[in-house]
Amino acid sequence: MRDALPVASSRLLRSYLRGVGRDHRRDLVGIVLLHGVAAAAGLVVPWLVGDLVEAATDGAGGYGTIDRLALFIAVCLAVQTVLTRYARLRSAVFGETVLARLREDFVDEALTLPIGVVESAGTGDLLTRTSRDVDTLGWSVRFAVPETVVALVTVVCTVVAALLVGGWVAVPLVLGVPVLWVAARWYLKRAPDGYIREHASYSRINATLAETVEGARTVEALGLGDQRRARIDEDIAESYAAESYTRNLRTVFFPAVEMGYVVPVATTLLLGGVLMDRGTISLAELTTAVLYVRFLIDPVDRILNWMDTLQVGAASLARLLGVAEVPDDRTPTGRTPEGEDIELDDVRFSYVAGREVLHGVDLELAAGERLAVVGPSGAGKSTIGRLIAGIQGPTTGAVTVGGVGVTELELDDLRRRVALLTQEHHVFVGTLRDNLQLALDEPGTAADDRLWAALDAVDARGWVGHLPHGLDTVVGSGGHRLTDAQAQHLALARVVLSDPHTLVLDEATSLIDPRAARSLERSLSAVLEGRTVVAIAHRLYTAHDADRVAVVEDGEISELGSHDELVARGGSYAALWKSWQS
Structure with a gap:
């Protein structure tokens, strides 16, 4: 099972809310x-209704008094309506402002997550947080929070108004508190963990579905259909159990609350x-007094009903803020690399504790x-490529650039020095020009001739020139669909624009047919002149053109030398080369 991203602690949650x-x-x-003034305007009405009832019963003052009281009631209700309208508008604007800030904070934190952590957690958890949790929190912020604020202010104003009628009204009000207090305390003690468990189950379902869909061909080829179905059944069963738990909490909580409403009204009438x-x-x-006590039911009921939504929203907020609790994978020291040489010194690495992938790798790479x-x-x-690119730090040992550890450099500084290009690629929604300019320190500053030069370097000018609108062609989801090879061309062109001094190519041309890949790598060789290049590949013509070849077996570098030296040595590389040639 994948490691889920953390959930924010109560301390961080309270700190964030205090900051807001x-x-x-x-x-x-x-x-x-x-809201207070609006509530006060509405709470004048029970006083006027009481006088109206008494005037109608005693006949004192005649119809003129009744008419005046009725007019005052209408005026108070109209004032309350107008004030409530503006209060709710202000609440809605405030809610959207807070939600926008939270989304921006979440995106900032998500973009700085260590790639190793994202891969360990899987895309399902992060996608669930960016979609379902954001939507759930949005509902809470837009509706639950404003409604709860309105209800709280109304409750306070109503209690004060009721006590002004007479101190005896405190008796029925106090009698209703224990039932509501016990029910709410029982519920709040159990609900947060229940909803966090419920949301975590959604993440597992999404992760399983995403992995199954992305690996559909592998699942089909290896006959893993039944296994994957069993896995999703288990995830759904866990989600059902989590939802059943929170549903059972509600079936106890809400009936208990209803009992708490009856006691104050009945006691007010009797006393x-x-x-x-x-x-x-x-x-x-x-x-x-009866009207005030009766009026309390609606705001209290809204508070308790929205409490459930607030618990769900709080769980979502904790999950969104939890991204910020992922520990940083680097400790910048401010040191500046002296040169561009790369060195791996007794490097060991484990993705899982106790299971080493690399066993004491030593390697020195001269600049260029x-x-x-x-x-x-x-x-x-x-793994060696990822460590050189600083995607992750070694478990033990050191990986340095110019004498400075890759995890001691600021991420932006490291990316300007070392870039990793894999067979995986992404085309962002926007124009082709936008996609290319993403590689620049200041997007949007490059002239078109610089972009075309990068495309020329990777043999992409031809197909780009045939696009409907050239560099202005919209690509990505909903736009012009690029082939896998074209998307890889785009990724390579971004590397050319980013201009790193060290480039790690991890099967970067694997999605292009061998003939086109060979042509592409030859054209790249001119662009990469003077750069340090680490090419990880199964196609051995890459090794033939390299200055040196490192043969990695069982987590160790078993052979290191030029192509001719290793072929003459007659070891593992020579056997690979012979097999490749035959």
Whole structure:
């Protein structure tokens, strides 16, 4: 099972929310005041209704008093409606502002995630956070948070207004608290972990589906269909169990809450009736008190109902903020490399603790040297390339550029010095020009002749010139579809534009047919003149053209030398070359 990305701790969650509160204090105060005034305008109505009932019962003041009271009620309701409208508008704008900030923060953190961590977690977890969790949190921020703020302000104002009727109203209000307190405490103790488990199950489902779809041909070729179906069944069963748990929490919580509503209203009627019978309070006061207690049900009910949505939103927020808790894989020291030589000193590396992939690799690369790394699949060739490119740091030993460890350099600095190009490629949505300029320190600054020069260097001018709009052709999802070979041309052109002094090619031309790949690599040789090149390949003509060849077997460099030297030695490389030639 893949290692899931972390979930933010309660401390980080509270810290983030406090930060939002500090940064938007004025907006929050304005929203609360607007809702408070709106609630106060509405809470005048029960007083007026009480007087209206008493006036209608006693006949005091005649129809004129009743009409005036009815007019005041209408005015208060109109004022409440207008104020509520603007308060909700301010709340909605505030919610969208906070959500936009969170999305930007999440994208910033996601883009700085160590690639090794992303690969370990799989795409399913990250995709679930960027899609489902963002959508869920968006719903909470847009609706649950504003509605809860409105309800909280209304509850406070209503309680104050009820107590102004008479101190006796505190008795029914207090009697309703224990039921609601116990129910809410029981629910809140269990809900957060339940919803985090539920969301994690969605990540596992997405990861399994993505892996199955991406590896569909492999699944079919190896007859793994039943195994993959069993895996997704297990993931769905776990998701069902997680959702059943949170559903069971709700089936206990909400009925208990309903009981908590009945107690205050019934107690107000009973106690108020006794007091009115004794002449302690009037009918108007009893009516007003009952209305206030009854009015409390709606905002309290909204708080408790939205509490469920807020718990889901909090779980999503914790998952989104959890990306920031991924430890950095590098510790920049500020040292500047002295030269461009690369050295691997007694390098050992493990993807999984206790299972070494590399066993004490030593290698020195002079600036401008071209090294071909060959060997059987699974021997550790790509791992060496990844370590040189600084994708991950060695478990023990050192990988240095100009005497400085690759994990001691700022990531931007490292990328300007060393670039890794694999057989995997991505075409971004946008014009071809946009895709090329991504490789520049300041995108959008390159003149077209520089872009065409990069395309010329990788033999891509021909097909680009035949596109409907040339460099302005929209590519990527929904745009003009590039073939795998064209997409790889694009990736290679980006490397030319980025201008690194060291280039690691990990099967970079594997998706292009051998004849075209051979032509491409010959054209690249002129562009890469003077650069350090580490070419990891199965096609041995790459090794034939290299300055030196490193043969990797079982996590170690078993042979190192020029093509002619290794062929003359008659070892593993000579056997590979003979097999390749035959």
